[in-house]
Amino acid sequence: MKYDLILKNVTIINKKGCIKRGQDIYIRGGKIVKISTNLRDETEGDVLDCTNLYVTPGLVNLHAHSPMNIFKGIAEDVDIYDWFNVEIWPYESKITPEDVYYGTLLAIVEMIENGVTAFADHYFYAEKICDAILETGIRGDVAPTLFGMSSTFEEDLKKVSFLIEKMNGISKRLNLRFGPHAPYTCPPSTLKKIIEAAKFYEVGLHIHMAETQKQVEDSLKEYKKTHFEILHQVGGFELPVIIAHGIWIAEKDFEFLSDNTYFALSPKTYMKLNMGIGNIWKYYRRLKVSIGTDGAASSNSLNPLEQARLFALLGKLVYSSTDYTLKEVWQVLMRGHEALSFNTGDVEEGYNADLVFWDLNKPNTSPVHNPLAAIIYSADSRNIVHVMVNGTFLKKDEKVLLDVEEIVKEARRHAENILKRGKGEASFFF
Numbered sequence: 415m416k417y418d419l420i421l422k423n424v425t426i427i428n429k430k431g432c433i434k435r436g437q438d439i440y441i442r443g444g445k446i447v448k449i450s451t452n453l454r455d456e457t458e459g460d461v462l463d464c465t466n467l468y469v470t471p472g473l474v475n476l477h478a479h480s481p482m483n484i485f486k487g488i489a490e491d492v493d494i495y496d497w498f499n500v501e502i503w504p505y506e507s508k509i510t511p512e513d514v515y516y517g518t519l520l521a522i523v524e525m526i527e528n529g530v531t532a533f534a535d536h537y538f539y540a541e542k543i544c545d546a547i548l549e550t551g552i553r554g555d556v557a558p559t560l561f562g563m564s565s566t567f568e569e570d571l572k573k574v575s576f577l578i579e580k581m582n583g584i585s586k587r588l589n590l591r592f593g594p595h596a597p598y599t600c601p602p603s604t605l606k607k608i609i610e611a612a613k614f615y616e617v618g619l620h621i622h623m624a625e626t627q628k629q630v631e632d633s634l635k636e637y638k639k640t641h642f643e644i645l646h647q648v649g650g651f652e653l654p655v656i657i658a659h660g661i662w663i664a665e666k667d668f669e670f671l672s673d674n675t676y677f678a679l680s681p682k683t684y685m686k687l688n689m690g691i692g693n694i695w696k697y698y699r700r701l702k703v704s705i706g707t708d709g710a711a712s713s714n715s716l717n718p719l720e721q722a723r724l725f726a727l728l729g730k731l732v733y734s735s736t737d738y739t740l741k742e743v744w745q746v747l748m749r750g751h752e753a754l755s756f757n758t759g760d761v762e763e764g765y766n767a768d769l770v771f772w773d774l775n776k777p778n779t780s781p782v783h784n785p786l787a788a789i790i791y792s793a794d795s796r797n798i799v800h801v802m803v804n805g806t807f808l809k810k811d812e813k814v815l816l817d818v819e820e821i822v823k824e825a826r827r828h829a830e831n832i833l834k835r836g837k838g839e840a841s842f843f844f
Contacts, residue, residue, distance in 0.1 A: 417442045417459030418805055424464040429471055429748040429760040431741040431786055439469070441767045444804035449763055466775055467799060468785055471759050472531025472768040473718045474750025477620075477658045477678030477706025479537050480546075481509075483524065484517035484829045485711035494626065494687040499840060502711055507838030513828045514539040518546040520825040521716055523818055526552060526808045528717040529798045531768040532754055534656055534678070534706070536593045536620050540574070544581050547588055550816060551808050553768070555754050556581075557593030557620035557656075562604025564841060571611060578615050587804065589617075589754065591654075596622040597641045598629060606648040618654030618674075621645070624662040626689050646670035656753055658706065659684075661692030668700070676753035678706035681724040682713040695729045698738075704750040722747045723790060740786040771800035 421439040426449075428434070440448040440459070482502075489501035514537065525533060532553035535543050540558035547554035558574045561567065578590045592612045594600040600608065612619055623641040624630055633641055642663065645651060654674040661684060677694065684690065694701065705718045705725065713721070722743055729738035751759025758768040772789060774780065779788040779797055789797075801809035808815055 415458065417447070420459050420461045421464050421469065422461050424467065424469045425785075426761045427468055427470045427744075427785060427789075428762065429745065429751070431744040433785060439761070439767075441805045444766055444806070446761065446763055446765050446767050449761070464771065466773070468772040468774060468789075469761060470770050470772065470789075471748060471751065471761060471765075472770050472801065472803065473529045473747060474704065474754065474759075475525060475530050475533035475707050475716060475718050476656060476676065476704045476750040476753055477680060477708060478521065478525075478533050478535050478716060479709030479711075480521035480525075480533065480535050480543060480716070481514040481517035481537050481539070482709030482711045483521040483716070484513055484825055484832065485709070486714055487711075489711055494689065497687055497712070501837075503840035504837035505832060507840055508835045509539075509832065510828075511539045511542050513832060515542040515546055516821065516825045516828045518543050519550070519816075519821045521710065522546060522550045522552050523814055523816055523821055524710075524716045526550075526801055526814050526816075527795045527798070528719065529770040529795070529801055530716070530718060531770070531801065531803045531808075532751070532756055532758060534620060534750075534754060536622075536658065540590070540593075541577055541581070544577075544588060544590070548585055551587070551803055551806055553587045553754070553756050553758070553803060555589045555591065555620075555656075557591045559593045559595055560600065560604075560608055561595050561841070562600030562608070567604055571607060575611050575615065578617060582615070582617065586756075589756075591618040591620055591656075593620045596625075596629075597633060597644050602637070602644055602648055605644070605650070609649050609653065612653055613649070618656070619650055620656040620658065621650070622658040623660045624667075624692075625659045627662050627692070630662045630664070640664060640667055642667035642670045651675060654753070654755075658708075659689075661689065661694045663693055663697065663701075665693075668697075671701075676702045676704055676749070678704055678750070678753075679721070679725055680706045680708035680713055681721055681728055682715075683708040685724070685728075686712060686714075691728060691732055695725075695732060698729065698746075699742075702749060702752070703746055704753060705747055706750075717795075718747060718750075719789070719793065726790065740784065740790060743790055744786055767802055767805040769800075769802045770798055771802075772797050773799045
């Protein structure tokens with residue numbers, strides 16, 4: 415039998431955090447077609463000796479604004495009001511499609527470096543994000559941002575609908591869905607139109623909700639409803655939904671959620687912008703919680719492992735050191751695969767071969783008494799030797815297989831141009 419690649423003598427950590435040693439993984443056509451404990455001499459295919467390496471499913475970044483890597487460090491030491499209204503939205507008002515393209519490429523390099531094999535993005539000029547995904551080999555789920563309060567909303571909705579019709583299905587590595595920004599920028603009437611379009615095209619939603627306590631209070635004051643109730647009443651939870659943040663969910667909001675509702679948490683952003691811990695840590699076992707990074711303008715890095723570490727530590731700090739266990743946190747990291755439906759997320763026969771290869775014999779993780787502890791609390795990108803998507807290496811022997819130098823150079827040039835253009839005028843207020 416001919417295989418594309420055979421991974422010999424692997425220690426597997428599966429999606430549940432269980433460990434299997436001495437395994438051989440057979441890959442053909444981008445899929446894991448067999449796992450065995452006996453590598454037979456008659457098999458054909460390239461062999462990679464993985465002795466002393468741990469192989470896991472790839473990491474998912476379930477909420478990113480990847481083009482915002484070009485804004486990294488531009489809005490520091492400000493409150494959340496000024497972060498949006500004085501810094502980010504005025505700069506974004508003058509951003510160009512090419513800025514978005516190179517910001518996305520830079521983000522993809524960083525994500526691959528950190529073991530990300532798939533990400534869910536929420537931004538505008540989304541066609542440029544799609545281009546970057548298709549060119550680099552990573553998987554992406556793209557939600558073009560829509561502001562329901564915009565004077566050009568109807569035209570914008572048509573453009574997004576056309577892009578989804580055009581791009582969805584052209585690659586098994588790319589999915590698109592609708593990205594209403596938030597209930598506070600998409601009133602119920604326009605939110606309903608977006609949901610009707612999503613139902614027509616049979617795609618999901620990716621939306622910011624209940625990011626701060628003030629948002630919840632403002633929604634109750636204006637509509638007598640929480641964000642979750644608003645989305646429910648216009649039919650949003652009849653679709654697959656990625657909730658960006660949602661940290662201020664209330665007990666009564668649970669009745670509105672469906673089995674296909676996933677929460678993407680980015681604790682570093684909440685800490686940095688003083689958004690509070692909300693209620694989601696209290697409810698984490700009752701929700702389909704996963705990990706995002708938000709944009710690099712707030713989180714400064716696109717590393718899901720860092721965010722998962724903060725998720726665990728904040729939970730232990732506020733609630734209990736015996737909760738937020740290693741296996742629970744690992745399963746939170748892995749759950750993003752379920753939300754994206756790429757047939758990834760486990761090291762089992764039949765799954766696409768989206769894998770991360772970890773060397774834990776380095777000073778920062780050695781000695782390894784517990785591999786999950788080593789990864790979750792000690793590891794970083796130095797421990798990630800290879801990253802594979804669909805059986806193809808995107809990082810090999812500790813190097814990302816893209817023209818990193820050129821991408822960094824172009825991203826820097828576009829960032830300088832953004833500063834030269836300066837701030838415009840934001841159309842909305844946070």
